Amino acid sequence: SQQGEEDPQALSIQEGENATMNCSYKTSINNLQWYRQNSGRGLVHLILIRSNEREKHSGRLRVTLDTSKKSSSLLITASRAADTASYFCASGANSKLTFGKGITLSVRP
Amino acid sequence: NAGVMQNPRHLVRRRGQEARLRCSPMKGHSHVYWYRQLPEEGLKFMVYLQKENIIDESGMPKERFSAEFPKEGPSILRIQQVVRGDSAAYFCASSPSRKGGTEAFFGQGTRLTVV
Numbered sequence: 001s002q003q004g005e006e007d008p009q010a011l012s013i014q015e016g017e018n019a020t021m022n023c024s025y026k027t028s029i030n031n032l033q034w035y036r037q038n039s040g041r042g043l044v045h046l047i048l049i050r051s052n053e054r055e056k057h058s059g060r061l062r063v064t065l066d067t068s069k070k071s072s073s074l075l076i077t078a079s080r081a082a083d084t085a086s087y088f089c090a091s092g093a094n095s096k097l098t099f100g101k102g103i104t105l106s107v108r109p
Numbered sequence: 110n111a112g113v114m115q116n117p118r119h120l121v122r123r124r125g126q127e128a129r130l131r132c133s134p135m136k137g138h139s140h141v142y143w144y145r146q147l148p149e150e151g152l153k154f155m156v157y158l159q160k161e162n163i164i165d166e167s168g169m170p171k172e173r174f175s176a177e178f179p180k181e182g183p184s185i186l187r188i189q190q191v192v193r194g195d196s197a198a199y200f201c202a203s204s205p206s207r208k209g210g211t212e213a214f215f216g217q218g219t220r221l222t223v224v
Contacts, residue, residue, distance in 0.1 A: 033212065033213075035215075040220075041217060041218075042200060042215045042216055042217040042218050043152070043200065043202075043215040044215075045212055045213070045214065045215070048212050088151055088152070090152075096142060096154045096157055096165060096168075097142075097152075097154065097202075097213060098154065099144075099151035099152040099153070100151050101149075101150055101151045102150075102151050
């Protein structure tokens with residue numbers, strides 16, 4: 001399996017529900033970042049969590065990091081139709097980011 | 110402060126032609142990264158450059174691909190003698206520092222189609 005693998009691969013929820021997405025990585029990291037990509041567009045940076053942090057919040061986003069399990073989760077609370085997008089985790093070490101294949105989130109109005 | 114600018118947004122090339130993709134980093138950023146995204150895939154690292162230097166090109170195909178980031182002007186990703194398999198979205202990102210914990214800002218990408 002690849003560095004920065006997310007699960008599930010696809011998630012469909014009702015507007016207002018919470019969405020939880022998970023990511024696992026293999027090697028040591030300096031930080032882990034989550035990005036969003038709307039169809040056919042570029043990546044938008046959502047949140048960065050450093051390797052010495054365990055949890056971080058930004059608006060409706062909550063990210064956790066468990067370095068012992070080499071895993072991270074992204075929680076989007078009170079989801080909106082506009083949250084529909086692909087979400088990628090990217091593990092940062094030294095000079096580059098290693099991305100997973102992404103999770104496709106669909107939020108039904 | 111404009112974001113990372115990539116051009117063109119869409120590029121169509123016939124097999125055997127050359128493709129030149131340009132990336133202007135955010136103001137004040139001296140670190141540029143190129144990534145390739147195939148359909149339904151995540152981004153794959155290609156190359157990391159600082160001004161006039163290639164720092165890490167471990168993700169670059171050994172042939173036909175080259176990248177530069179001159180002292181003046183944008184970073185260029187050049188693909189010679191393109192083949193259909195080169196069709197993908199190519200994203201550029203920039204950051205102010207290579208230190209761990211630095212957020213990378215991405216451009217909108219160039220979508221290359223080889224016909």
